[in-house]
Amino acid sequence: MNNYLEQLNAVQRATLIWLALMTVTILAALMSIFFKSGVVLLLASVVILIFKGQMIIDHFMELRHVAMHWRRLMSAYCIVIGGFVIVAYLMGIS
Amino acid sequence: MLSFLIDKNPDAKPLPGDAAIWVFILAELGVFSLFFIAFAFAKMLNPEIFAEGYQSLNRVAGLINTLALITSSYFVVRAVLAIKNNQSQLCARWLNWALLAGMVYVFVKMWEYSETIGAGYTAHTNVFYMFYFLLTFFHFAHVIFGMVILVAVSRKAKRGEYSIDNYSGVETGASYWHMVDLLWIILFPLVYVIH
Numbered sequence: 001m002n003n004y005l006e007q008l009n010a011v012q013r014a015t016l017i018w019l020a021l022m023t024v025t026i027l028a029a030l031m032s033i034f035f036k037s038g039v040v041l042l043l044a045s046v047v048i049l050i051f052k053g054q055m056i057i058d059h060f061m062e063l064r065h066v067a068m069h070w071r072r073l074m075s076a077y078c079i080v081i082g083g084f085v086i087v088a089y090l091m092g093i094s
Numbered sequence: 095m096l097s098f099l100i101d102k103n104p105d106a107k108p109l110p111g112d113a114a115i116w117v118f119i120l121a122e123l124g125v126f127s128l129f130f131i132a133f134a135f136a137k138m139l140n141p142e143i144f145a146e147g148y149q150s151l152n153r154v155a156g157l158i159n160t161l162a163l164i165t166s167s168y169f170v171v172r173a174v175l176a177i178k179n180n181q182s183q184l185c186a187r188w189l190n191w192a193l194l195a196g197m198v199y200v201f202v203k204m205w206e207y208s209e210t211i212g213a214g215y216t217a218h219t220n221v222f223y224m225f226y227f228l229l230t231f232f233h234f235a236h237v238i239f240g241m242v243i244l245v246a247v248s249r250k251a252k253r254g255e256y257s258i259d260n261y262s263g264v265e266t267g268a269s270y271w272h273m274v275d276l277l278w279i280i281l282f283p284l285v286y287v288i289h
Binding site for chain 2: 010011014015017018021022025026028029031032037041042045046048049052053056057059060061062063065066067068070073077078080081084085088089091092
């Protein structure tokens with residue numbers, strides 16, 4: 001996907017990312033209505049969280065071409081928080 | 095100790111904006127991470143209180159605010175692209191659009207608070223509402239601070255004080271605003287979606 005995005009000009013890329021973020025946000029909201037609760041909703045929400053976070057980090061914050069350590073640090077933030085949310089949820093139902 | 099922050103890749107671009115804002119962003123993310131983790135584990139320990147609290151939330155307001163902040167962040171990206179093309183006035187206009195989207199967030203959040211408080215729920219009601227008000231109000235304060243920064247950057251852009259050779263200030267403000275957006279991207283599923 002990154003290769004495809006790199007071929008677009010900066011405005012096209014930003015607009016596409018914005019539309020993707022809006023779409024998955026609405027998807028997450030719809031999931032919270034249709035799924036009563038449970039592991040599927042939890043995992044899907046965390047995957048969407050990590051996806052949206054990565055899009056913002058790479059394309060809005062423009063960290064995709066800076067020192068990899070910064071990008072990894074920021075990406076790890078979303079993954080670690082998502083991980084804690086999953087662990088807390090699973091500990092709660094076990 | 096901070097050597098892991100120094101890249102060995104000679105082709106790597108520098109961080110956008112002033113380096114100091116990135117230290118500030120990391121500190122802010124660190125503080126918020128404690129709140130996020132505390133919320134998740136408090137929910138684990140008090141599932142019934144959190145389930146009941148979740149049902150009383152205005153989830154439409156949560157959705158509108160997420161869309162407003164994402165859109166605002168997009169407008170800020172357009173402002174940065176404009177100044178990179180030496181279009182200072184266009185940069186100011188995009189920043190004003192970003193501020194307008196920020197105002198949508200502010201009004202919707204105040205509507206949400208007035209509904210919640212009007213229904214008799216406050217930070218003292220129970221542990222859910224304590225975390226709800228703590229997390230969302232702390233984030234709300236960051237949005238207000240971010241809007242103050244955007245106003246200052248927009249006014250400077252309007253006066254033509256930024257150009258293709260000097261736009262670090264625009265990138266610094268943009269980086270802070272994207273951090274505010276990133277934090278809400280985490281807060282939204284945590285508070286308004288997962289139940």
